[in-house]
Amino acid sequence: MTNRICEVLGIQYPIIQGPMSWLTNAELVAAVSNAGGLGILGPNAGQTELTTDPIETAERMRREIKKVRELTDKPFGVTLIGSNGEFSSVFTLKILDVVVEEKVPVVLINSFGKDGHYGVEQGLLEPCKKHGIKMIVRSLQPSIADARKCEEQGASVYVATGFDEGGTMPGVAIGTFSIVPMIRDAIKMPLAVAGGICDARTVRAAFALGAEAVFCGTVFLAVKESPCAQNVKELIVKSTAEDLSFFRAPMDYYRSLPTAICPQLVENDLNLPAEEAKQANGKVMGGVGGMRLGMLLGDLEHGYVSVGNGVSLIHEVRSVKEVVDELMVDYK
Ligand SMILES: Cc1cc2nc3c(=O)[nH]c(=O)nc-3n(C[C@H](O)[C@H](O)[C@H](O)COP(=O)(O)O)c2cc1C
Known part of the structure; x- marks a missing residue:
C-alpha cells in the first residue's frame, strides 16, 4: 500500500520514527529505514x-549521518529544533548547514505552536525550500493555527501529537483520540499522528481517525538496535501506563516510569504553584541531561525514564524489523 506520505518521503510503509534526545543513533535510524519506514536522527x-x-x-551529527549512509541507501531524516520565536538557534543553523551539505532528504522541524509563533521559522523554511528538503513539522504545542500555518508554508507533513505521547508533552491536554480528527478537519495536507501508537490496533485507530502515517517514539526504545540502557528496556517491557508518574516540568508536563527522583517530582507538582513547580x-x-542519565546510562537513582502511555503495549524487546512488521501488518 502506498499513500501521499509514503510518496512524498520516498518510503514503503507509513511509519516514522520520532527523534528522541540521546536515544537515537545511526543503527536505529538505518534499521527503521531498512524496514520500510523513515528513521530520524534526534538531538x-x-x-x-x-x-x-x-x-x-553539528560535526557530530555529520559523522552520524555518514554512519547511517553506510548502513542504508534508504531515505532518513535529521531533527532541527525550532525556537520559541522567529530566530533559529546557532546550534540548529549549524546542523541545517550539515543537512544541506550532506544532502539529507528530510528534516523534522519542531514548531513552537503558541503565543502567535506558528509554523516554521524563516531561518529554516527558506533553506529547506531552496534545497528541496522535505519538511515534517511536529509542534511542541500542536494547534489548529499551527497546522494551518504549516500548510500555507508548504510543509510536506504535519504531525498532530496527542497528550498520550512520551517526551516533552504539550501544555494543552488533548488526547490522541481527539486531536487527530480536530487537526484532520482543519487541514488538507498530509497528516501523521504521534502519541500512544505502539501496536497494530493503535495504528488502525490512527488511520480510522484520518491520519496517513504514524509517528512513534516509545515503541522504538525497547528494540535491540536502540542505544537505550538494557535495564530501561526491561523496565519498559514490564511496565504499564499505570506505573507512570505525571508532573509539571519544562516546558509543561512530563511522565516518568518510577525512578528514585519521581516522588520529589510529584511532590513539587502537588505542592508548588505551577510555574514554581516547573522550575x-x-x-x-x-534538563535533557536527566534523560541521558536515566535512559542512556540506566541510572534509575538520579535520572528519569520518559515514555508514553502506549508503554502498556510493549511486551518484549524485539528487532526494529519485527516492530515495523507488526505495526504495518495492514499495509503490506
Ligand atoms: C525519551 C523520549 C525523548 C524524546 N525526545 C524528543 C526530542 O528530542 N525531540 C522531539 O521532537 N521529540 C522528542 N520526543 C517525542 C518523539 O519524537 C515522539 O513524538 C513521541 O515519542 C511520540 O509519542 P509515543 O512516545 O507515544 O510514541 C521524545 C520522546 C521520548 C519517548
Whole structure:
C-alpha cells in the first residue's frame, strides 16, 4: 500500500520514527529505514557526552549521518529544533548547514505552536525550500493555527501529537483520540499522528481517525538496535501506563516510569504553584541531561525514564524489523 506520505518521503510503509534526545543513533535510524519506514536522527544522536559547542554538535551529527549512509541507501531524516520565536538557534543553523551539505532528504522541524509563533521559522523554511528538503513539522504545542500555518508554508507533513505521547508533552491536554480528527478537519495536507501508537490496533485507530502515517517514539526504545540502557528496556517491557508518574516540568508536563527522583517530582507538582513547580522539577530532572542519565546510562537513582502511555503495549524487546512488521501488518 502506498499513500501521499509514503510518496512524498520516498518510503514503503507509513511509519516514522520520532527523534528522541540521546536515544537515537545511526543503527536505529538505518534499521527503521531498512524496514520500510523513515528513521530520524534526534538531538545528541549516537552520543554519550554533552558538548556545548555548536560546531562540534553539528560535526557530530555529520559523522552520524555518514554512519547511517553506510548502513542504508534508504531515505532518513535529521531533527532541527525550532525556537520559541522567529530566530533559529546557532546550534540548529549549524546542523541545517550539515543537512544541506550532506544532502539529507528530510528534516523534522519542531514548531513552537503558541503565543502567535506558528509554523516554521524563516531561518529554516527558506533553506529547506531552496534545497528541496522535505519538511515534517511536529509542534511542541500542536494547534489548529499551527497546522494551518504549516500548510500555507508548504510543509510536506504535519504531525498532530496527542497528550498520550512520551517526551516533552504539550501544555494543552488533548488526547490522541481527539486531536487527530480536530487537526484532520482543519487541514488538507498530509497528516501523521504521534502519541500512544505502539501496536497494530493503535495504528488502525490512527488511520480510522484520518491520519496517513504514524509517528512513534516509545515503541522504538525497547528494540535491540536502540542505544537505550538494557535495564530501561526491561523496565519498559514490564511496565504499564499505570506505573507512570505525571508532573509539571519544562516546558509543561512530563511522565516518568518510577525512578528514585519521581516522588520529589510529584511532590513539587502537588505542592508548588505551577510555574514554581516547573522550575523546581527542571532542576531535579537535570534538563535533557536527566534523560541521558536515566535512559542512556540506566541510572534509575538520579535520572528519569520518559515514555508514553502506549508503554502498556510493549511486551518484549524485539528487532526494529519485527516492530515495523507488526505495526504495518495492514499495509503490506
Ligand atoms: C525519551 C523520549 C525523548 C524524546 N525526545 C524528543 C526530542 O528530542 N525531540 C522531539 O521532537 N521529540 C522528542 N520526543 C517525542 C518523539 O519524537 C515522539 O513524538 C513521541 O515519542 C511520540 O509519542 P509515543 O512516545 O507515544 O510514541 C521524545 C520522546 C521520548 C519517548
